[in-house]
Amino acid sequence: MFVSGSATILHADLDAFYASVEQRDDPALRGRPVIVGGGVVLAASYEAKAFGVRTAMSGGQARRLCPRAIVVRPRMGAYTEASKAVFAVFRATTPLVEGLSIDEAFLDADGLRRPPADVAVRLRRDIAEEVGLPITVGVARTKFLAKVASGVAKPDGLLVVPPDGELEFLRPLPVRRLWGVGRATAAKLAGYGVTTVGDVADMPEAALVSLLGSGAGRHLHALARNRDPRPVRTGVRRRSMGAQRALGRRGRSPGELDAMLVGLVDRLGGRLRAAGRVCRTVTLRLRFGDFARATRSHTLPQATAETPLLLAAARNLLAAAAPAIESRGITLIGVSLGNLHDDRAVQLALPFDQGMEVDAAVDGVRGRFGSSAITRAVLLGRDQGTSVPMLPD
DNA sequence: TCTGGGGTCCTAGGACCC
DNA sequence: TCTGGGGTCCTAGGACCC
DSSP states (O other), X not given: OOOOSSOOEEEEEETTHHHHHHHHHXXXXXXXXXXXXXXXXXXXXXXXXXXXXXXXXXXHHHHHHOTTOEEEOOOHHHHXXXXXXXXXXXXXXXXXXXXXXXXXXXXXXXXXXXXXXXXXXXXXXXXXXXXXXXXXXXXXXXXXXXXXXXXXXXXXXXXXXXXXXXXXXXXXXXXXXSTTOOHHHHXXXXXXXXXXXXXXXXXXXXXXXXXXXXXXXXXXXXXXXXXXXXOOOSSOOOXXXXXXXXXOSSOOOHHHHHHHHXXXXXXXXXXXXXXXXXXXXXEXXXXXXXXXXXXXXXXXXXXXXXXXXXXXXXXXHHXXXXXXXXXXXXXXXXXXXXXXXXXXXXXXXXXXXXXXXXXXXXXXXXXXXXTTSBSOOEEEETTTEEEEOBOOO
16 A cells, blocks of 8 residues: 555545445345345345346346345345444544445545545544444545545555556556446447547547537546546535336336325425425436336426425326326336425414514515515414515525 | 436527527 | 527436446
């Protein structure tokens, strides 16, 4: 391991997260191939990965590759709890934590007194001792490089990329290691004989832009040349919230679909309200019998977290899509809520019989917070007073 | 081999407004 | 009667990530 004093960003990534939680909680699973999820592999322990089992693989294929694997049902609650414990250790290390997913985060180690490599060693030890899970940490000057480093160091590893060894580390890597290069982009690049990060770095930016579009092209050009100025950002808010359900191949009646839609929207409405947020855009996600995907969306005039309003919008979208579903079949239904805002609702408890004062109060709030602060004022009844949801911005 | 459940970001066209 | 350029919002689709 190379220890450097000037690398400042850590990328911490739990190994085979769901499977590791299962092995931690059930000693009989330790050292054995474990697959989480039945129809599709949600996570595979490293013992199972050794047989070629991969995340997102179908359950049937995974069992053929590794017949001895123990298949366990996912326990989302246990994973959420483990994630919270891990993030608590992150925040005890530094307040500058940017979560990327349930099992992954960037930590800014700049400004900590000890060298970043020491911070990383201690972080891995703390998480092993306090949460009982293996975690891999990549350390580098930039986010991108730190993430690549943790990917290379997996599992249960630590890799520091020294500032004077960055290009040497980066150039031989396959393009798929670049953040944002998936199957489609890798295939496009391979068509031009571009297979390594070094190959990408040697291409003119204009060539990448004409091949991949201006956004992806410029992004890749910069990353391949090790330019990534993005800082670690705290307090990043969720921008959408969704729930979906796979349906298998057999057909579903309109009544069944409607019942599923009700269930999905009800769950999302609860999550939205629990998070203290409201949404304006409702998107219906469909996957047809041939597995082609489609989305249908509608933007409401006002943001809301009320289930009946969300459900009405979702039902309209489903009704509009009914002919396509009828003719093509359906294998997945989902709902996603976008255009999220904070719901900073204030409840003005005013007597029902003083309508003049309600108007005055609304004017007062508008005067203080701007004319767009109040989108709706509702008379609730004698005892409840007046509800005034506010939507600043 | 037959396909989960959660997200993010980008692109492109059309509507609409100035 | 014919017509520019720019900006924002909405919708749909696609790629990618874990």
